[in-house]
Amino acid sequence: MQFLKTTTNKYLFLVSVLGFFTFFAFNDFQIYTNFKWIITFALAGAILLLNHYPILLPPKGNSLSMDSSIYLASLFLFGLNLTLAVLLINSILFAFTQRKIVWWKHIFNFSSYVLMIAISYYIYTLFGGTIGSIHINNSVPYLISLLTYFALNVIFIGLFFILAAAESFESVFKELIKEAISPYLSTLMLSLVLAILMDAKKLFGLFLFTCIAFLLSLAFKQHFHLFKEISEKANKDFLTGLNNHGYFKEILVEEVAAAKENDQPLCVVLLDIDDFKKYNDLYGHIEGDHLLQEFGLLIKTAAEQENFIVARYGGEEFSIIMPNTTCQKAISFMNELRKKTNDTYYKGVERLPYGCLSFSAGIAECEKETYNTSELLNKADQAMYSAKGQGKNLVHIYNQYSEYSTHRSLSLEKELEEAEHQLRIFLSKDVYTYRHSKRVYQYAVDFSRILTLSDYERKTLILGALIHDIGKIEIPRDILNKKGKLEPHEWEMMKMHVTWGKEIISTNKKLEDLIPLVELHHERYDGNGYPYGLKGKSIPKLARILCIIDSFDAMTTERPYQKTKTFEEAIIELRTCSGKQFDPQFVEPFIAIIKQQDNSMVSHKTEQLVI
The missing domain is CATH 1.10.3210.10 (Hypothetical protein af1432)
Incomplete structure (x- = not known):
């Protein structure tokens, strides 16, 4: 009973009970002919193979499996009982091969698929669809059944995310539909393609479909890795390997929106290496570039330990996004980083005013009433200039009542x-x-x-x-x-x-x-x-x-x-x-x-x- 204490667990338990009840209540467990057993295991094997080789979709790497295409094709050709048998065999094989996945996820997935398949089947027959050969007369029942299957999938997954992550109904379903509608509906339509192939050539049709889906998986995998490689080049600073200015601003927009929506703190830091021009004048731009690379590696290593996001803002300026971080934690981190920078030797820094490498930094915290990212960056920039003006090698938090808040204003x-x-x-x-x-x-x-x-x-x-x-x-x-x-x-x-x-x-x-x-x-x-x-x-x-x-x-x-x-x-x-x-x-x-x-x-x- 300890499991049922949270709303999420109650939801998982309810779906699981409904799924198992549906499976046993609407399955007559008839004895199949040898051919039907061959079809059943062939379909289950095809699903297992294609789940192992999903289609990767840019830009986020969401995976698209063909299992729903096979379940629906089986439903249209062989009816509910055989399709549920395919689902049971595949779920057992999948649980055995994926033992690292927690047990309740296997049960929830099985139960939700049972409900999706069963309801789609009865919707299909309710609107006059016939089981067996594929006919043009069944076009409307096919379409309604596919849309029902899609809607149920979105509802089951959406409710889980709403309960588990305490996110709003609107944001979850908007994101799910935006991400899933085009690729997922494509896989559902492919169920008709598979059904037509199997209607004509049975096992050979399934073999052709599986081969095509497998080759598509390999092609999309190569395409996705190429996309990632090009994206990383476009989003990275060539010299330091950090995020570049443009990509930093894209990430900042997303992080600010998330911080406001979830009512979590967020800090942004702009920092500038002190007396970098003097270092360049003394040793030349090649040594200056080496210094930027080494300093970039230093702040990246420190930031990654806290899951902060670092970018080269431009020239000798760097920026850090600190999700779920208050000003107090931000200034503590930045002062530790400043001391570590002072204590790390870089070639030639002994000739700089402080006798070591140093930086000046400004911190700004995102508030509910922050208008946009430009305002936030402007505040961090003002705080950084204040640190510069008070002797450098300092970290300042933006304070709207300080004099520097109007340093660039006209009278x-x-x-x-x-x-x-x-x-x-x-x-x-x-x-x-x-x-x-x-x-x-x-x-x-x-x-x-x-x-x-x-x-x-x-x-x-x-x-x-x-x-x-x-x-x-x-x-x-x-x-x-x-x-x-x-x-x-x-x-x-x-x-x-x-x-x-x-x-x-x-x-x-x-x-x-x-x-x-x-x-x-x-x-x-x-x-x-x-x-x-x-x-x-x-x-x-x-x-x-x-x-x-x-x-x-x-x-x-x-x-x-x-x-x-x-x-x-x-x-x-x-x-x-x-x-x-x-x-x-x-x-x-x-x-x-x-x-x-x-x-x-x-x-x-x-x-x-x-x-």
Whole structure:
């Protein structure tokens, strides 16, 4: 009973019981003729051989076996009983030859195949399919039976992964269907090819099919190894043998997505060899290349022990992806690596400033609200430059409140001037949007003063507020100024302004930090916003703040398609939508700012009356 304590084990037990019950309940165990026994063992032998020589598919090396093709061909030609006998013989032989596989996997596989074969058989006969010769009249039953077999396979495997790995229903089935639908359905269709061959030539037809499948396996194996060899060359740095810059970025995108989905920590490191130019000047580029090779081997050896991913980022810069690793563990690892680097002798390093080889490194941790990999790398880069600036041979963790977070930013005044220049185009097309953007900008200035933000965050919020609606330039004037409710297709076009705004801002590298605010200021805290339906803290913090400011101004100023609210009504709306549309931690502080401004205006008017 200990086995049944987990949900996964209960699922395995249930499938196994159903499988064995089906096997014994729907099998009449009739005595076969000599020919049928020969057919049975021939089919089982063919399955065993083709399982040993599966077809390898690039890029991931997933294997494709022809066993389902043989089971279904047997089902169409010889019926359920003989096919279940073939399955039983093959399962026993497979368990005997693959004794390293744990026992419950053999039982689960046997049971799931029994259920798939039996249900497909009854679906086939239910839709009028006849057992024996292959007929064109059975086309519909063949198709429905094959689709049933495929669906059952996906369900059995998918449920196991959902329960065993605690993954979401949607992600598991989407991945299974994406990976399996084309190759797996091909093998199912090949069952008809085998059935036609065996219908005409019996054992010789099976022999031909097995030979073709075996030769395909060898051909695909060679193709797969060639693909792997070419891929490795394309993804590796020629000098050091590490992953190259491009492949590193591909892996990083996947690792960031996995870390966010599974709510696991992830750190990225950028490191730069100190005074490498001086080493090259002293000893030449050939010796410099040797140094890069030896250093690359050092960090690769250290990283592999922790299952970290290393790449040559460019020149003397290297990068490390640290899955499931906190900042504390990352800095501990990097300081150990730094000391090991200092203690390892390389030819000629005694003439460098520290008398040994050293590097400076920056660490950035992926957070829920991290917008993309570029933001993460930018943070690691800033931390690395901070380590350089403080004397080199240091490792720094990115800290948004440190001075280096704005080391490459322009002054706020210069950036505001550039953003204002982009915004002025609204003056000739949509005065409302221009004025709205200016008011949102002023709210952002006032609100940023009371929030705990770094200088970098404050500048980004203010600039983002000023040009957050820049994408509306692309929307036709008649839709922007339409009075009354927008039609569904007009509303869909209006929502596109965030995407168009991102595209406009992306053309100016100086303003790329504003992209999250321009693109995501209509995301909602409850996940019902657009364009991506992000939820909670997966929305960048500044975009969550801007959403409140933007919505408040939209509610309290006249728009062609919406009635204006008073400040009091808008405040009630903010509180009502706190935790739904808006991040609750910023709602009350913003309301305090609005009330303070409202009281100031009332006091000012009173003073004027008294005077």
